[in-house]
Amino acid sequence: MTVETCQHTGGQSCARCSWVRPRDAVLLVVRGRTARKSLPVAAVVGTVLSLVNQGSVIAGGAATLGTWVRVAVNYLVPLLVASIGYLSGRRVRAPALDWPRYLAGYHRDRPGITERLLTRAAAGRGTGPYPWLVEPLRDGPILDLACGSAPTRPLLRTARWIGIDASANELAVAAVAGRGPLVRGDAGALPVADGAIDSVCAAMCLQVLTPLDLVLAEVRRVLRPGGMVVALVPSRPGLDPLGILGWVRVMRALGIRSQPWPNPHARDGLARLLRSHGYVVDSDQRRVFHVEIADPAEAALLIDGLYLPGVDAGRVDQAKHVLASWARPGRRLPLPLRRVVARLPDR
Ligand SMILES: C[S@@+](CC[C@H](N)C(=O)[O-])C[C@H]1O[C@@H](n2cnc3c(N)ncnc32)[C@H](O)[C@@H]1O
Numbered sequence: 001m002t003v004e005t006c007q008h009t010g011g012q013s014c015a016r017c018s019w020v021r022p023r024d025a026v027l028l029v030v031r032g033r034t035a036r037k038s039l040p041v042a043a044v045v046g047t048v049l050s051l052v053n054q055g056s057v058i059a060g061g062a063a064t065l066g067t068w069v070r071v072a073v074n075y076l077v078p079l080l081v082a083s084i085g086y087l088s089g090r091r092v093r094a095p096a097l098d099w100p101r102y103l104a105g106y107h108r109d110r111p112g113i114t115e116r117l118l119t120r121a122a123a124g125r126g127t128g129p130y131p132w133l134v135e136p137l138r139d140g141p142i143l144d145l146a147c148g149s150a151p152t153r154p155l156l157r158t159a160r161w162i163g164i165d166a167s168a169n170e171l172a173v174a175a176v177a178g179r180g181p182l183v184r185g186d187a188g189a190l191p192v193a194d195g196a197i198d199s200v201c202a203a204m205c206l207q208v209l210t211p212l213d214l215v216l217a218e219v220r221r222v223l224r225p226g227g228m229v230v231a232l233v234p235s236r237p238g239l240d241p242l243g244i245l246g247w248v249r250v251m252r253a254l255g256i257r258s259q260p261w262p263n264p265h266a267r268d269g270l271a272r273l274l275r276s277h278g279y280v281v282d283s284d285q286r287r288v289f290h291v292e293i294a295d296p297a298e299a300a301l302l303i304d305g306l307y308l309p310g311v312d313a314g315r316v317d318q319a320k321h322v323l324a325s326w327a328r329p330g331r332r333l334p335l336p337l338r339r340v341v342a343r344l345p346d347r
Contacts, residue, residue, distance in 0.1 A: 114204050
């Protein structure tokens, strides 16, 4: 089956005229998309059929309720057939997402993006997310898991610290900034000896690393007994109506309802998850930071900082445009984050 090219995006996937899930198809019907195509078909076919099979009865003045029911059916059947035809020509298969590949490509193309976004975020007291994250950390050895451009390194200057990440481009950004030592490696097979690490710092990574159980088992393996995990993850939106409205504006422009985290349970459910892996949770805190969207460049940075698998480039540009036209000095979007501090038992 060929899918027609969308008149809005020029691609084959558009929330306004193509569908993946049945509820999207229902929305197309409710919005009158099918009616626009199927009503003219139903009008012509229904009229011809009614003239042929009921015309003489109606003209002779002998029409009964049964006659009008048959006339209605003459219109209804082509209406349904044309609507189904319209919808089946616009069904787009949900892309089977290869998440690790998407993640690798995202960080290859935008190294340092997480740091650039998060260092613009501030909370009421002025502390940014990274200074908050590293507060519980001491001398080390500290393993910065999926360290990216290594934003924690300058904050832990005197500690014994090592950063591990799978992305050569992320590590290159860290190296240019003079941060290290750095090792290119996989979080699911850490190139570190058993029990060699005092603390693992996991900034904005547990919600995206897969398979998470394997990663958490590796973290446990490299930690010494009594060792600590300090993790920062995105959190649920709060009850701030202006903030919710701001994000709704972004998500609507992108045509999505939320970001597609592969490990959604590693966000607000992280403390529970770590307990189930044998950790004792010292603290589980949520803090709302804000990112200022003062101008189009900051609007673009925010959109680029989101993982958007399956969202086409046209939609991303549209979202940047929408957010850029909202941008003003003082306009902010909330960035709720959660910090969990947990320890392994001593023995
Ligand atoms: C959201 S970024 C966080 C980076 C950094 N911790 C920060 O806060 O700026 C996620 C990081 O995970 C890294 N990553 C993705 N898959 C990985 C894997 N299997 N092993 C190690 N690092 C991985 C990416 O390259 C990226 O740097």
